[in-house]
Every structure is written in C-alpha cells, then in structure tokens.
Amino acid sequence: MPKTLFEKIWDDHVVTAEPECPAVLYIDLHLIHEMTSPQAFEGLRRRGLKVRRPDRTAATIDHIIQTTPERFQPQKDPRVAALLHSIEENCRAAGIRLYGVGDEQQGVVHVIGPELGLTQPGMTIVCGDSHTATHGAFGALAFGIGTTEVEHVLATQCLLQRKPKTFEVRVTGRLPQGVTAKDIILAVCAKVGIGGANGHVAEYRGDTIRALSMEERMTVCNMSIEFGARAGMIAPDDTTFRYLAGRPFAPKDFERFRRLRTDDGAAFDASIDIDAGRLEPMITYGTNPGMGMAIGASIPGDAPKKALEYMGFEAGKPLLGHSIDVVFIGSCTNSRLGDLRQAASVLKGRKVKVRTLIVPGSGPIKRAAEAEGLDKVFVEAGAEWREAGCSMCIAMNGDELKEGEICVATSNRNFEGRQGKGGRTILASPLTAAASAVEGRVADVRTYL
Amino acid sequence: MEPISRFRGKTVALAIPNIDTDQITPAKFTMVTDKVGLGRILFAHWRYRDAEKQIPNPDFPLNKPGAQGATILVAGDNFGCGSSREHAPWALVGYGLRAVVSTSFADIFRSNALKNGLLPIVVDPESHRQALREAEGNLEFVVDLPEQTLALASGRAVSFAIDPFAKRCLVQGVDELGYILSHERRIAEYERSR
Ligand code: SF4
Numbered sequence: 001m002p003k004t005l006f007e008k009i010w011d012d013h014v015v016t017a018e019p020e021c022p023a024v025l026y027i028d029l030h031l032i033h034e035m036t037s038p039q040a041f042e043g044l045r046r047r048g049l050k051v052r053r054p055d056r057t058a059a060t061i062d063h064i065i066q067t068t069p070e071r072f073q074p075q076k077d078p079r080v081a082a083l084l085h086s087i088e089e090n091c092r093a094a095g096i097r098l099y100g101v102g103d104e105q106q107g108v109v110h111v112i113g114p115e116l117g118l119t120q121p122g123m124t125i126v127c128g129d130s131h132t133a134t135h136g137a138f139g140a141l142a143f144g145i146g147t148t149e150v151e152h153v154l155a156t157q158c159l160l161q162r163k164p165k166t167f168e169v170r171v172t173g174r175l176p177q178g179v180t181a182k183d184i185i186l187a188v189c190a191k192v193g194i195g196g197a198n199g200h201v202a203e204y205r206g207d208t209i210r211a212l213s214m215e216e217r218m219t220v221c222n223m224s225i226e227f228g229a230r231a232g233m234i235a236p237d238d239t240t241f242r243y244l245a246g247r248p249f250a251p252k253d254f255e256r257f258r259r260l261r262t263d264d265g266a267a268f269d270a271s272i273d274i275d276a277g278r279l280e281p282m283i284t285y286g287t288n289p290g291m292g293m294a295i296g297a298s299i300p301g302d303a304p305k306k307a308l309e310y311m312g313f314e315a316g317k318p319l320l321g322h323s324i325d326v327v328f329i330g331s332c333t334n335s336r337l338g339d340l341r342q343a344a345s346v347l348k349g350r351k352v353k354v355r356t357l358i359v360p361g362s363g364p365i366k367r368a369a370e371a372e373g374l375d376k377v378f379v380e381a382g383a384e385w386r387e388a389g390c391s392m393c394i395a396m397n398g399d400e401l402k403e404g405e406i407c408v409a410t411s412n413r414n415f416e417g418r419q420g421k422g423g424r425t426i427l428a429s430p431l432t433a434a435a436s437a438v439e440g441r442v443a444d445v446r447t448y449l
Numbered sequence: 450m451e452p453i454s455r456f457r458g459k460t461v462a463l464a465i466p467n468i469d470t471d472q473i474t475p476a477k478f479t480m481v482t483d484k485v486g487l488g489r490i491l492f493a494h495w496r497y498r499d500a501e502k503q504i505p506n507p508d509f510p511l512n513k514p515g516a517q518g519a520t521i522l523v524a525g526d527n528f529g530c531g532s533s534r535e536h537a538p539w540a541l542v543g544y545g546l547r548a549v550v551s552t553s554f555a556d557i558f559r560s561n562a563l564k565n566g567l568l569p570i571v572v573d574p575e576s577h578r579q580a581l582r583e584a585e586g587n588l589e590f591v592v593d594l595p596e597q598t599l600a601l602a603s604g605r606a607v608s609f610a611i612d613p614f615a616k617r618c619l620v621q622g623v624d625e626l627g628y629i630l631s632h633e634r635r636i637a638e639y640e641r642s643r
Contacts, residue, residue, distance in 0.1 A: 015635050016635045022612070024629060026636070035479070038482035039483060042482070079480035079481070086482050128533055130533040132533075144557055145557070146534075146535035146557060147534075147535040148624075148625075152625065155630065156632075156636060157636065160625050194530055195467065195526070198553060199556060225531075225557075228527075230556045288467055288469065395475075396476045396479075400477075413469075413471070415469045416494065417494045421500065
C-alpha cells in the first residue's frame with residue numbers, strides 16, 4: 001500500500017494501539033519553554049515521577065523575556081521572576097539542557113531546534129506551543145500539545161493520540177518578484193479558512209515548495225495551525241540535508257531519510273492547489289489569519305462585521321496606503337537570517353517613518369546578522385535592533401502595542417489584543433513590513449524591487 | 450478531576466465565531482506557575498472594562514445577572530483556535546463551566562479541555578442555532594455523557610460524538626497518564642528496538 005509521509009512517520013512511532021484506545025505514540029524530541037511547563041513539572045512531583053528522557057528534552061526561554069538589555073538585570077516583575085526560576089530549577093533538577101537567558105544559543109524555541117540540529121527528518125517532535133508545526137519543514141511529525149500532555153511526555157516520552165487525517169497543499173509554479181514563503185502560507189490560510197483543516201496534518205508539496213530554502217519552508221509549516229492543521233510537513237531532500245549537515249546535534253548519515261516521502265498513488269483525505277505564479281504579496285485585514293487578501297485588493301464585502309469594527313476598516317475599501325503606527329519584524333515565522341536580509345534589502349539607505357522593531361529569532365542569528373552588518377542597516381534606518389525572543393508576537397514581555405495602534409507584523413497571529421489590548425495587527429512578509437516601515441503606510445514592496 | 454456523568458446546568462451564550470485562546474485567556478494574564486485561580490482572567494479583555502483592575506463590563510454576556518452560575522457555554526463556530534496554552538480550559542473550568550457547545554472545536558483545545566473535565570460538545574448547525582437562542586435567555590440544558598445527549602430547554606435532544614477513550618476517562622474521573630504508565634514495559638521494549 002502506498003503511504004503518505006505522515007503515515008510512514010506515524011507507523012514508525014506507534015508503541016502500541018489497543019482497540020477503542022488512542023495509540024501510544026513515542027516522542028523523539030520534546031522541546032519546552034517557560035510558559036507552558038511549570039504545571040507539568042509540578043504534576044510530576046505530585047505523582048513522584050521523574051523525567052524519563054532528559055536527553056530527548058531541550059528547553060529555552062523565549063516568551064516572557066524582554067528583548068532589551070533589561071533582560072540581563074534581575075527581573076522586577078515577580079511573575080516573570082517566578083517563571084524563570086521555575087524552568088531553571090526544573091531543568092537543573094532533571095538534567096535537561098536549558099538554553100536560557102545569556103546562553104549563546106538562546107532563542108525562540110522553533111528557531112533554535114532546527115538551528116542546533118535537534119530537529120531531524122522522520123522524528124516525532126512535540127512542544128507546548130501550537131507553532132511546533134515549524135519543525136515539520138524537515139520531514140518530521142511535529143505538533144503542539146497542552147501542558148497536561150507535556151507532563152505525559154516528560155513522564156513517559158509518549159503521548160496518547162488518535163490518528164489525524166491528511167491534507168495535501170500542492171503549490172506549483174514560480175513565485176513572482178516580491179512574493180515570498182509568507183505570502184504562500186497567508187494565501188493558504190485565506191483559502192482554507194481559520195478552522196478549515198481541523199483534525200488534519202498538512203503536507204506541502206509541489207515544485208514551488210521544493211524550490212524553497214529551509215528557512216522559507218519553516219515559514220510555511222509554522223502557520224499550519226492557522227488554518228486548523230495540527231502539523232504541517234515537507235518531505236526532506238538535499239536542501240534539508242545541506243541545512244542540517246555539521247550542526248551540533250545533526251546526524252552524520254542522511255541517506256536513510258530518503259524513504260521519507262509520500263509514495264506515488266498514496267491518498268490524502270483532502271487536497272488543495274495553489275498556483276504560485278498568480279500570487280501577490282498578501283496582507284490580512286481582520287482578526288484571524290484566514291482573513292487575508294492580496295496587497296492591492298479591497299476588503300471583501302462579506303468580511304465579518306465584528307472583525308472590521310475592531311480593526312476600524314471598511315468593507316469594499318483597499319488597505320494599501322492606510323497609515324500605520326508600528327512595524328514588527330520577528331517571531332518564529334519570520335526572524336531568521338534570510339528574513340532579516342530581505343528586510344535589510346528594503347531598508348538599506350532609507351529611513352523608517354514609524355516605530356520599527358527588528359528582533360532576531362536566536363542568538364546565532366543575531367550574531368550572523370551583525371557579522372554581515374545588517375544591524376547597522378537597521379539602526380541607520382531608525383529601527384530598533386533587539387536581543388532574541390518572541391517580543392511583540394505576543395504581548396507578555398514588555399513589547400506591546402498601545403490601544404488602537406496598527407502594526408504591520410511578520411508574526412503569525414492577528415487575533416484581537418494579540419499584540420496588546422486594543423492593538424490591531426496586519427500580518428505580512430518581511431519585505432512588505434519593511435516597505436511599510438519606510439512609508440509609514442501599508443506599502444507594496446514590488447515598487448522597491 | 451471531577452467525574453462527569455449527567456448534569457443539569459444554566460447556559461450562557463457567546464455568539465461569536467472563531468473565539469481564539471488569546472480571547473479566552475489573554476497571554477499577559479497567563480504568567481502563572483499553577484493552574485488555580487485562572488477563572489478571574491477568563492475573557493479578560495471582553496469581560497472587564499479595565500482588565501488590570503478587573504472592572505466589569507456590564508454588557509458582556511457572562512456579566513449579566515441572569516448568567517450568574519452558568520455551567521454550560523454556548524459559543525459560536527470553531528471555538529478554541531490559536532495557542533496550545535492549557536490556561537484556556539483551566540480558566541473556563543476555574544470560572545465554573547463544565548461544557549462548551551459549538552459546531553466545531555480546534556484540535557488542541559478539544560484535547561486540552563477533555564483532560565481537564567471540560568466537555569466540548571459538537572452539535573449540528575440547526576441545533577446550534579436553537580441552543581444559542583435558548584442560551585441567550587440562560588435556559589437550562591441537561592448533559593448526559595454516558596448517553597451522549599444534550600437536551601435543550603425546549604426538550605430537543607441532540608446526540609453528540611465523543612472519543613470513547615476520553616469518555617471513559619471523564620466518566621470515571623481518571624486521567625490518561627495512568628494508562629500510558631501501564632505500558633511501561635512496551636515503551637522500554639520500543640526504546641530498545643531502535
Ligand atoms: S514567536 Fe510568537 S508564535 Fe512563535 S513561539 Fe513565540 S509567541 Fe509563539
């Protein structure tokens with residue numbers, strides 16, 4: 001029987017499956033962070049259990065930590081201090097590697113896993129974070145879990161799971177100038193809708209996907225959850241192996257991963273097609289990532305009223321040229337070196353008109369960007385260049401919008417208040433965000449290329 | 450975890466589709482190391498005029514006098530999309546809710562809810578419309594988990610699907626970790642075989 005990539009990895013990891021019960025699925029890599037793990041460790045202590053495989057677990061601090069130099073001072077907010085203390089103590093006691101504040105490798109959990117070579121093809125990977133799908137770019141089955149499940153994995157290295165359905169996203173054709181991986185995935189979200197792929201694992205296929213770099217593939221997989229898919233995956237190939245070769249935890253031999261592809265004739269439960277050649281830079285107009293449109297388009301007449309009321313936008317009107325207050329370039333979707341280079345290509349020799357935050361995804365990315373002089377480009381343009389972290393993707397670390405401000409953001413969520421109470425988010429690519437920073441308005445980057 | 454079998458409960462309606470976990474529990478208020486007391490922050494940005502000071506917004510459905518003591522939330526389509534933070538069901542349960550009725554739920558939220566004794570009940574669009582109407586008036590529904598039925602105030606009985614394993618755990622009030630731990634020998638064998 002021909003199998004999909006998902007089915008191959010799933011079958012490889014079923015420890016046991018009793019009738020009527022979900023499968024006991026083995027987890028190869030468990031990533032944890034400060035926000036969703038304290039209650040899990042507490043649960044273990046209450047039951048008198050130990051962490052079964054600290055060697056298959058890695059931790060970082062990303063959500064709540066400032067991206068300003070303040071982060072290196074003792075924390076003033078007792079809630080922040082308590083969460084930091086909790087993960088440091090829990091990792092120390094269990095013998096889990098922690099890439100904490102001050103560690104050279106520290107960064108957003110979905111950025112550092114691949115960077116360290118911890119993320120590998122064929123693995124099952126979980127993390128108490130819905131954007132765990134990012135790691136699927138390497139041909140892994142990677143998905144977000146809740147804190148109770150974090151506890152399960154800490155205790156047993158296993159999870160109880162019902163087998164999800166499969167969802168094929170076929171992208172073909174050549175991307176036009178100024179259109180990026182972010183625009184592909186925003187177009188997928190717009191087409192499928194916010195909950196359209198609930199219960200499914202997505203696999204991205206087609207020649208457009210094959211031509212993407214690893215960084216771009218991560219951008220695509222990252223937002224799988226935004227149209228309901230719990231995981232998103234891309235079959236590994238030479239691009240994958242070249243990215244991984246030589247990284248600290250990467251395997252030496254890649255040949256065995258070549259079988260990790262969907263067999264000819266394998267069936268998916270659902271399927272969509274995207275013609276990349278016809279895509280344009282995408283932006284969102286509403287309060288979930290599925291409310292997206294081409295940069296030059298008008299807001300659909302049937303857009304939900306509540307969303308438009310919140311955003312202060314009008315149906316039937318375009319957003320291009322609409323004034324903005326802030327630009328945020330960062331997050332596990334778009335904070336890698338390639339994203340920063342793209343932003344710099346637009347900002348070089350220009351000035352930003354609005355507050356612009358540029359936040360690298362990890363310490364190594366920050367250093368690599370500085371080695372190329374990108375930091376100088378940003379600072380000379382008038383942007384803020386920060387330490388690694390989640391920053392303004394999620395309003396819980398000091399970086400947030402003020403009530404009513406509009407932000408063009410390269411992150412993944414435009415929910416009400418996601419970037420701060422009353423803050424309004426327009427999702428876009430780093431190119432679109434940089435062009436918008438220069439104009440102080442929603443801008444079409446194609447006029448800059 | 451409290452076992453769930455059959456209960457009668459007052460309803461409250463929140464007829465908004467795609468309510469995401471950033472609305473259920475805004476991230477800023479989830480900086481906690483335990484699970485208790487999160488009922489206060491449920492829907493914080495909607496429920497309070499000033500969330501920091503917790504000054505209630507009288508227009509929000511949960512704040513209406515008739516909704517006090519509600520245990521069943523009838524929400525718009527596709528409830529619980531967004532983050533995997535389990536703070537969302539912790540807050541819903543902490544507030545006193547025992548079931549949420551919608552036409553669909555996001556996967557991670559559904560899984561998190563079941564693990565915390567919060568029943569996600571999926572009903573067909575027509576029953577959903579009626580349930581919303583009745584919940585606007587805070588009428589009482591009866592949830593029967595063993596029978597897998599939801600009886601609306603008008604008497605309309607809707608059957609709902611639930612994973613049989615999750616149902617067993619909920620009815621018995623036991624959690625899944627015990628089940629996984631009982632497979633320790635198999636897990637060790639699996640680890641050796643690789
Ligand atoms: S960058 Fe944003 S989406 Fe990514 S892990 Fe951090 S908070 Fe979550």
